[in-house]
Amino acid sequence: MSASPEQQLRAYVDYLRDLGIYDLYRRDDPATVLPESLRAALSAKPASVPAARAVTPPAPTPARSPAPPPPVRTAPPVASCPTPPLVASPPPDYFSLDPVTSSAPDLGAPMPKPKSFDALVPVPTRVIPAAERPAALESVRTEIGDCTRCPLAYGGRHKIVFADGDPSARLMFVGEGPGADEDAQGLPFVGKAGQLLNNMIMAMGLKREEVYIANIVKCRPPANRTPEYVEATTCSQFLIQQIDIVRPEVIVALGGTAATYLLGVKQSLASLRGHWYSSRGAKVAVTYHPAFLLRDPRQKGEAWKDLQRVMAELGLKAPARPSPST
Numbered sequence: 001m002s003a004s005p006e007q008q009l010r011a012y013v014d015y016l017r018d019l020g021i022y023d024l025y026r027r028d029d030p031a032t033v034l035p036e037s038l039r040a041a042l043s044a045k046p047a048s049v050p051a052a053r054a055v056t057p058p059a060p061t062p063a064r065s066p067a068p069p070p071p072v073r074t075a076p077p078v079a080s081c082p083t084p085p086l087v088a089s090p091p092p093d094y095f096s097l098d099p100v101t102s103s104a105p106d107l108g109a110p111m112p113k114p115k116s117f118d119a120l121v122p123v124p125t126r127v128i129p130a131a132e133r134p135a136a137l138e139s140v141r142t143e144i145g146d147c148t149r150c151p152l153a154y155g156g157r158h159k160i161v162f163a164d165g166d167p168s169a170r171l172m173f174v175g176e177g178p179g180a181d182e183d184a185q186g187l188p189f190v191g192k193a194g195q196l197l198n199n200m201i202m203a204m205g206l207k208r209e210e211v212y213i214a215n216i217v218k219c220r221p222p223a224n225r226t227p228e229y230v231e232a233t234t235c236s237q238f239l240i241q242q243i244d245i246v247r248p249e250v251i252v253a254l255g256g257t258a259a260t261y262l263l264g265v266k267q268s269l270a271s272l273r274g275h276w277y278s279s280r281g282a283k284v285a286v287t288y289h290p291a292f293l294l295r296d297p298r299q300k301g302e303a304w305k306d307l308q309r310v311m312a313e314l315g316l317k318a319p320a321r322p323s324p325s326t
């Protein structure tokens with residue numbers, strides 16, 4: 001079920017609060033700070049405040065005489081605030097209406113071009129030995145914790161979907177983000193698209209346990225929408241660590257979102273397919289996301305061409321098809 005606009009707004013407010021921004025209206029900027037001269041003038045005691053007068057108790061009245069009328073109350077004298085002298089000086093910056101100096105964000109700005117994983121952080125020179133990789137990956141999972149680093153933490157996710165597969169896999173698949181089934185089980189590619197990916201892996205002569213599978217973002221975007229720039233770039237830090245630990249020889253980017261953030265490009269999938277790229281020391285191929293292939297099965301043949309190039313690179317052979325008599 002998709003989140004309503006109110007729920008999404010609430011999620012962003014919660015996100016800001018998670019960053020420590022509680023007061024969305026007051027800022028400790030110069031616009032809210034009184035000039036020193038005015039503050040001193042306002043805090044100074046006025047010289048004309050009258051001294052408090054002693055109250056004379058009323059004289060005792062005869063027992064049977066009528067009660068005197070209540071005294072008429074008068075308002076206390078109001079101390080006048082001295083007016084600070086006018087000083088001829090240029091207006092402070094915060095009076096400026098010059099839009100160039102405004103810090104208001106441009107909400108209509110296009111999505112910035114993401115940086116490739118290689119441009120974000122250098123590839124470590126040390127290769128983690130295979131025996132240490134499970135523990136190293138576990139430490140990344142521990143670092144993620146019950147993550148609230150991006151708005152997807154508040155978009156209705158149930159489980160953080162870390163990864164699945166062999167910590168020393170030669171081949172890694174990178175998708176976009178978890179769907180409903182993945183969010184429920186905490187594993188990537190376990191729904192219908194996951195079944196198709198399993199079939200693709202088997203067609204390559206491999207088992208699912210022999211490859212490593214992860215996504216650009218680890219939490220399900222509401223209504224399975226494409227991850228936002230801030231979400232993908234925030235979560236990428238973990239996938240980069242995972243790639244650096246696993247050190248696959250080949251990464252297959254499943255779909256445009258995976259290619260965009262892995263490679264730091266913003267191009268059509270059609271233009272990206274059929275070429276080799278590089279990321280974190282691995283060769284990268286781009287192909288269709290299995291969810292897209294479910295919607296348009298005619299493209300399965302094209303995806304198979306992409307996978308055959310990967311198989312040739314890894315020296316894999318497709319398993320022999322069982323003969324009709326078996």
Ligand code: SF4
Nearest residue numbers: 147150153218219235
């Ligand atoms: S998507 Fe990634 S960065 Fe965002 S909350 Fe989930 S784990 Fe954290």
